[in-house]
Amino acid sequence: MSLRGPKSPFLMVQNLKYMDLKTEVSQLVEKFIDNDQIFLVEVNIKGKPGNQKIQVYIDGDKSVGVGSCSSISRKLSEALDEKDIIDGKYIIEVSSPGVDNPLLFIRQYAKHIGRELEIITNDKKKVQGVLLSVENDTIELSIKSSKVKKKLDSATLKLSFSEIETAKVVLRF
Numbered sequence: 001m002s003l004r005g006p007k008s009p010f011l012m013v014q015n016l017k018y019m020d021l022k023t024e025v026s027q028l029v030e031k032f033i034d035n036d037q038i039f040l041v042e043v044n045i046k047g048k049p050g051n052q053k054i055q056v057y058i059d060g061d062k063s064v065g066v067g068s069c070s071s072i073s074r075k076l077s078e079a080l081d082e083k084d085i086i087d088g089k090y091i092i093e094v095s096s097p098g099v100d101n102p103l104l105f106i107r108q109y110a111k112h113i114g115r116e117l118e119i120i121t122n123d124k125k126k127v128q129g130v131l132l133s134v135e136n137d138t139i140e141l142s143i144k145s146s147k148v149k150k151k152l153d154s155a156t157l158k159l160s161f162s163e164i165e166t167a168k169v170v171l172r173f
Helices: 009-032 066-083
Strands: 038-048 050-060 088-095 116-121 126-135 138-146 156-160 164-169
Touching (some): 009 050, 009 066, 050 066, 066 088, 126 156
Parallel strands (some): 050 088
Antiparallel strands (some): 038 050, 116 126, 126 138, 138 156
């Protein structure tokens, strides 16, 4: 039996451990967030057992301060040490996702009203424009450039969140 193929029992166990750790960290972080304005965006686990990096991304309806990041990092470190679920060394990084990362939740869009977004729709069309509004599960853009013809009303475009594959804030220097 090859240990390199996708059906390798070793890889399946490692992937299961990764998912269990990711789930456990996510649940702990959710418990440690003590502010309705802050929410968990993503948890990534990198490296191999014995030398792992746990990256936690949190965001806020307005912003995320260093105090929130350090508080969650400290509480998470204490909980992981107490539960003893990680073998060997590990590093915890807690931060906001940063503007170079995609917006993953509709909740992240509101604070970017007035900023330019680049959106790839589920049908792989690229749309670029200024975010005008966020309402329920729909965003409205003032179109700068678009290959999307549907829902175009003069220079605005409405997209439901379910139509968006990725969305990033465009930085201009």
